Amino acid sequence: MAESGKIDPMHQFQIEPMFGTDNLSLGGYNIAFTNSALWMVITAVLLWVFVAGGMKRQLVPGRWQMAVEYFTGFINKLLLENAGEAGKKYVPYVFSLFMFILLANLLGLMPIGIFGLHPFTFTSHFTVTGVLAILSFSIVLIVGFWKHGLHFFSLFVPHGTPLPMIPVIFPIELVSFLVRPFSLGLRLFVAMTAGHVLLKVLAGFVINSTNAGLGFGAMVGIPSFVLMIGISALEMLVAVIQAYVFALLTSLYINDAEHLH
Amino acid sequence: MDAEAAKLIGAGLAAIGAGMAALGVGNVFGSFLESALRNPSAADGQQGRLFIGFAAAELLGLLAFVVSMILIFVA
Numbered sequence: 195m196a197e198s199g200k201i202d203p204m205h206q207f208q209i210e211p212m213f214g215t216d217n218l219s220l221g222g223y224n225i226a227f228t229n230s231a232l233w234m235v236i237t238a239v240l241l242w243v244f245v246a247g248g249m250k251r252q253l254v255p256g257r258w259q260m261a262v263e264y265f266t267g268f269i270n271k272l273l274l275e276n277a278g279e280a281g282k283k284y285v286p287y288v289f290s291l292f293m294f295i296l297l298a299n300l301l302g303l304m305p306i307g308i309f310g311l312h313p314f315t316f317t318s319h320f321t322v323t324g325v326l327a328i329l330s331f332s333i334v335l336i337v338g339f340w341k342h343g344l345h346f347f348s349l350f351v352p353h354g355t356p357l358p359m360i361p362v363i364f365p366i367e368l369v370s371f372l373v374r375p376f377s378l379g380l381r382l383f384v385a386m387t388a389g390h391v392l393l394k395v396l397a398g399f400v401i402n403s404t405n406a407g408l409g410f411g412a413m414v415g416i417p418s419f420v421l422m423i424g425i426s427a428l429e430m431l432v433a434v435i436q437a438y439v440f441a442l443l444t445s446l447y448i449n450d451a452e453h454l455h
Numbered sequence: 456m457d458a459e460a461a462k463l464i465g466a467g468l469a470a471i472g473a474g475m476a477a478l479g480v481g482n483v484f485g486s487f488l489e490s491a492l493r494n495p496s497a498a499d500g501q502q503g504r505l506f507i508g509f510a511a512a513e514l515l516g517l518l519a520f521v522v523s524m525i526l527i528f529v530a
Contacts, residue, residue, distance in 0.1 A: 204528065275503060377514055384517035387524075439510045442503060 201398035203391045207318055230316045237297045237316075244293075265293065272441060277449040284448050287333065291326065292441040299386060299433030303426070317436075318386040320379060327379035330444045338451035349454050378443055385436045389429045396422045462526050469523035476516020483508040 211218075211226035218226050248262025255263060269289045273281035295317060302315025316322045338346040350367035351360055396418050403414035487505045491498035 272503075380521070381510065381514050381517060384521055385513070388517065388520050435506070435509075439506055442506055443510065446507070 201394065201401060203394035203398065206312070206314075206390060206394060207387070209319075229312070229314045230319065230322070233298070233301065233314045233316050234322075237294060237301060240301070241290075241293050241297055244297075265289065269441065273445050273448075276442070276445040277452055280452040281445060281448060284333075284445070288441050288444055288448075291330070291444060292437050295326070295382065295440055296434060296437035299437060300430070302386070302390070303429055303433060315386050315390060317382055318390055320383045323379040323383040324375070325379075326382075326440070327375040330378065330447060331375040334447045334451040337448070341452065342454060346451075346454070349450060374443075374447060378440065382436050382440055385432055389425075389432055393422060393425060393429065396425065462530055466523040466526040469519050469526060472519025472522070473516045476512060476519065479512035479515070480509060483512050 209228045209230050211228055212232055213227055216226055218224070245262055248259040250256070250259055252259060266285070266289055269292055270282070270285050273285055273288060277284070298315065298317045302313050302317065304313050306313055338349070342348075350364050350371065352363065352367070355363050399418040400415045400422070403418070404411035483505065487498075487501070487508075491501075
């Protein structure tokens, strides 16, 4: 069911242990080194190489240093606009978050399948995006309670709320606050999953119609392939936008923690 | 009705939500462009709000996608 011929669009999200670590366990839990973990390591190493290459601190920056400074400046501006001066100390966190998600999304789209390798988009798993979202959310909680103490709860009562409305507004604001980590993680995970499923379904059309004969291949396969090229470009855009939205919402939540309302 | 058929019909109905989110996202960007062309100098300062609106509208479409995926593969 829900497959196009032999092509299963969900197979690309399968987590597989690698390098014979299938039964590696720690305290009763399986800690096999999976393809997901492998791509996280690749992403982290690439990010490290990218940033380390731009740390030369020349007065007149070269191309590489310009690229890194563009990204740090971008995040710096984002936090300054949304969280003010107090947002400056979160630049390292939001920068790492943004670059990690951006690189992960883009690496998952790399056409290295033609070399027989299988790119794995680990941001298409809720376990990964959920942990990233919980990280952002716990920073908000810790900073909020550290800076404002129990006064942090005034976040749930907007300024100028009439007294009789407070019992109604408080639970609504509380629920909308508690839903944040879910919506933050879910947005990234679903956007990446949906795009990859769509690409695989279209690829299934191309392969199956071409196998069915020349006429079908020309009628269905070629339009599907053209559509795939367009959707791939769209997916690149989505990969960047989702990373940006994750960083943007994180900076907004940090603003809430720093300044309440 | 067969339970399997009902599941697939439900998944198809849930997919309507994705189209509705398309209306929402189109509205966000359309309204932004409309007002940005009236006052281009103020447009750059509103880009953060543009993407917040985009994220809020898009999330509901993604939720519709999750519902249909759960109906097909999990339920």
